Amino acid sequence: MHFLTLDELTVDDIYEVLHQAEALKNHKLLSRPDLYAVNLFFENSTRTKCSFEMAQRKLGMNVLSFDAGTASISKGESLYDTVKTLEAIGVDVAVIRHSEERYFDALKDKVSISLINGGDGMGHHPSQCMLDLLTIYQEFGSFKGLNVTIAGDIRHSRVARSNTYALKRLGANVSFSGPKAWRDPEIGDVSFIEMDQAVKESDVLMLLRVQHERHAFGENFTKQEYHNQYGLTLEREKKMKKNSIIMHPAPVNRGVEIADELVECERSRIFKQMNNGVFTRMAMLQYVLAKREETKHELIN
Amino acid sequence: MHFLTLDELTVDDIYEVLHQAEALKNHKLLSRPDLYAVNLFFENSTRTKCSFEMAQRKLGMNVLSFDAGTASISKGESLYDTVKTLEAIGVDVAVIRHSEERYFDALKDKVSISLINGGDGMGHHPSQCMLDLLTIYQEFGSFKGLNVTIAGDIRHSRVARSNTYALKRLGANVSFSGPKAWRDPEIGDVSFIEMDQAVKESDVLMLLRVQHERHAFGENFTKQEYHNQYGLTLEREKKMKKNSIIMHPAPVNRGVEIADELVECERSRIFKQMNNGVFTRMAMLQYVLAKREETKHELIN
Amino acid sequence: MHFLTLDELTVDDIYEVLHQAEALKNHKLLSRPDLYAVNLFFENSTRTKCSFEMAQRKLGMNVLSFDAGTASISKGESLYDTVKTLEAIGVDVAVIRHSEERYFDALKDKVSISLINGGDGMGHHPSQCMLDLLTIYQEFGSFKGLNVTIAGDIRHSRVARSNTYALKRLGANVSFSGPKAWRDPEIGDVSFIEMDQAVKESDVLMLLRVQHERHAFGENFTKQEYHNQYGLTLEREKKMKKNSIIMHPAPVNRGVEIADELVECERSRIFKQMNNGVFTRMAMLQYVLAKREETKHELIN
Incomplete structure (x- = not known):
């Protein structure tokens, strides 16, 4: 077994x-x-x-x-x-x-x-996926109808893939966000939204780590440009729904996918996940x- | 102590x-x-x-x-x-x-x-030697008169050396097999036999790992040539004595000193040794x- | 805490x-x-x-x-x-x-x-410092008025620094010994003495490891020259005070800061420290x- x-x-x-x-x-x-x-x-x-x-x-x-x-x-x-x-x-x-x-x-x-x-x-x-599910379940008591956005390097992320399938089976609505080049054509039937829309609509905003091992910054954008366009900035966090939560599988690139000050903010569940x-x-x-x-x-x- | x-x-x-x-x-x-x-x-x-x-x-x-x-x-x-x-x-x-x-x-x-x-x-x-002795002892209940062939890189093997001395003290007959260049002139009084003879006569056929760290294939023979001339092929295994066993200290080079399919065959005691x-x-x-x-x-x- | x-x-x-x-x-x-x-x-x-x-x-x-x-x-x-x-x-x-x-x-x-x-x-x-203090305390029952010489690379040693402050607070007299280039101007109010004087006056002679990672021998002196001029040689040990002890945080460079034979001599507390x-x-x-x-x-x- x-x-x-x-x-x-x-x-x-x-x-x-x-x-x-x-x-x-x-x-x-x-x-x-x-x-x-x-x-x-x-x-x-x-x-x-x-x-x-x-x-x-x-x-x-x-x-x-x-x-x-x-x-x-x-x-x-x-x-x-x-x-x-x-x-x-x-x-x-x-x-x-x-x-x-x-x-x-x-x-x-x-x-x-x-x-x-x-x-x-x-x-x-699967263990990351299960602990993410537990964190969401503790918060909302159910997965049905929850809006979950997974943001970042979808294509290279085993977390994105595992979580998308599991969350959909459990009844959540999953969207993706992030650079077009990092979309994964193999995961069908998931809509792509801009981060500005994601913060307004999501109950769960799940940020992925930008993987330095796989990407070199500077090709398409600098760290700062990524943060401004695709990351969770201080400004964007203010527009998040009441009771919505921030998740991240960590390790976090502070100031890239998420503003440094938000890693331990009130709606962050990052250390709770661990x-x-x-x-x-x-x-x-x-x-x-x-x-x-x-x-x-x-x-x- | x-x-x-x-x-x-x-x-x-x-x-x-x-x-x-x-x-x-x-x-x-x-x-x-x-x-x-x-x-x-x-x-x-x-x-x-x-x-x-x-x-x-x-x-x-x-x-x-x-x-x-x-x-x-x-x-x-x-x-x-x-x-x-x-x-x-x-x-x-x-x-x-x-x-x-x-x-x-x-x-x-x-x-x-x-x-x-x-x-x-x-x-x-010594711990490899003792576990080899235990495996043989469990199988035959005694060492006296047993024919044991140790095959492979005798010269660079601490297993060959330790086992030969111990088995002889306990009354077994030890032979060696393998390439001439890998014989060890310092271990006296042990006869060398071809693998075709070894499979017919041995109660215990103890294969040694070809040590990539010490040898480069291609000098004298390829992996396939080693297997054909000195290894335990599927054909040779069929000629082994009834109740005889195959041993190997592992890690095994599958398809070199022993055919892949024989590693877990009925007369193999390789995982039993572990x-x-x-x-x-x-x-x-x-x-x-x-x-x-x-x-x-x-x-x- | x-x-x-x-x-x-x-x-x-x-x-x-x-x-x-x-x-x-x-x-x-x-x-x-x-x-x-x-x-x-x-x-x-x-x-x-x-x-x-x-x-x-x-x-x-x-x-x-x-x-x-x-x-x-x-x-x-x-x-x-x-x-x-x-x-x-x-x-x-x-x-x-x-x-x-x-x-x-x-x-x-x-x-x-x-x-x-x-x-x-x-x-x-601090744990090295505390174990050094314990070793001295076991030996002399007090720190007051004890003469302690710390010898070697004072400048790059966290042991020298921690021990000096702690020993002075506890009432010991601390001196340094070793090459001028390795003195630390930041630790004030500690006198420098030659090793020949240190062996005669010290209750505790605390030798430091010459750190190969930080220094290259050959710049100013060879290992043998260091040993002769700044190290604890067999001859110098004979001039040490009755009941005085040798300490070293280890690993020891045998034959450099201390003669090989002295590492486990009667007045050495090196393994006792460990x-x-x-x-x-x-x-x-x-x-x-x-x-x-x-x-x-x-x-x-």
Whole structure:
């Protein structure tokens, strides 16, 4: 049993994980030292990796250290053989971030270790998606009819893709905003609006990080030009709807996609999202491990 | 008390560790949070490092993180001073992998911390050797008269060297196979046979990894040529003796020393070896720690 | 509540931490799995990082792994945003080493996570200072009137600076020794003496590491010339006062600031310092956490 994309989950499954995450916020510490987790991050990360490790420790699991830089992968070993090795060693669950889209397709039916997708290239990022859903759900109690605008580099964002599909399934109206060059023709049936319109209409304004790794500023616009034309400026924030919220998966480029002073403003849920991330990931781990134990019982009976 | 090479152990000692490893497979979890371990790996490793860490955690030990890349070693500190530092800090046992052969000779009589050799250059690799012995012992119940062929780069392999000496002491017949250029004139009294003969005669066919770090293919043969002439092809496997087994210390070069499809075939014990590695290392840790506690009692009484 | 420099502590506070460190040496293990620590080391370290981790584990805390090399800091995230992220994730205390002097000024009033300074550029290194004080206090029972000479690269040493201020506040007489070019005009009112005089007069001879990272030998002198003119040679050690001790923050350049054979000689407290480091850091952690819990109570009542 894995947790790879939200596409595998029914709407009921999604709500089950959200409710479980809420419940875990008030839960006392668990202790499962018989369970072993490992976090295989082949791409840089602070937030997601630390958050998963915190979630594992709060569940009382044993967390094995794994440094992708010094692992045998650098001797040319395949991801499959690395995962099979960890399985043979006795690891129960592996969280993997890898630059290859759908890297998990080559693994999921061949391993008994449980996989949780921590991000696959420009594909999916289900734990980010789940924590975003939790943050919206806490705020509005429902997704039906909510106006959500996702703004920025849609084309290269696994967050944009995962969130759009999930939010639409849950009944929200999703719009995109940002430079034309960064639109993604593959995500159909989503309207594009200017930021000036987005701030007026959105209940949720979800800003994406401008990815320096993928883009060079200066090609089409400077940081300041991006901020003025596509970013959430101090002026635009004043025009936002009452009770609307600002979200961002972080790390934030302060002064680019969002004005520095707005990162911790009253309607910002940016650090709330990070806090929710721990409980969301605890719920995802429990969801996978519960299914895993069911399967074991079935095999025995 | 250290565990540096198998040469220090009597045959009785070896059997003691093997029996202990077997017993640990069915043991419940131990808890020794008063014991502190650290793993100093100055060469890349997934398997050995993770396996030792898993063993330490299954014994309930505290495992300190240590990143050789960012340690003071890079400020020019000697291995001796690093180990003495860890000793002063309160570490009980250090597992070390280092590129220098017999690095431990400069340490073993001067430190009170217990050392376990995780591999020294082209010298020894006792935990790999012990887990190989356990895998063979589980299969055949004895070493006496068994035909074992070790195939591949004998000269640069610490596995070949350690295993040959240990297997001969335990009564097995050892042969080598592979390219002439990779024979090791220093290991005397072992016959060389072709792979076509090896598959017919061996009870245990132990394949070694072709080490890309040390060799460049293309000098004498391509990967395909190596596979055809010296590797375990699909055709050769069919000629193997009934009940004979395939072993490999991994990581495997699929399609070079062994055909891709054979890595997980019925007679392959490759992932079994990895699984045995955890219990073997638990037994090695217990062996060292028991001797350590005996010594402390002697000092007190 | 943080622990950033010794300047924030009263003399009574300093003695409180020293007494607590002494008490912890004989204390049984504590268990605070509800507390989460993280060690953010943006500069190389074995001793300080391992020592803090050991202290955290001996207090029974949960230690999250954090690799500065692969963190989002490399995506351009600020230290502030990294620390706020860890706070949002639920971390209670962060130990930080950073090359920027007084990096903590931009953080200390804005975060609720407790910060412990593990070294800031050429600024402060309070845990090293506290463990040096503990080592001297254990030896002499008081600081009043003690002659302490700090020898070596005064100008680039955060140890020299922190120790000088603290020792003077506690009543010791501090002198400096070493090359003229490495004197620090900013630390006023400390006399400079030659090493030949220092060995005769000092109760505590505190040697500093010649920092290869900052200096190139060969500019003004070779290693041998440094040793002969400014170092503690075998001959000079013979002229040291009865009951005087040798200290060094390590890593040591054997044969440069101190003769190889003297590192573990009878009057050397070098490895004792490292051992004291663990208990000192436990006391610092407890000091910060106690203040933190007081503050929480105040907020509730």
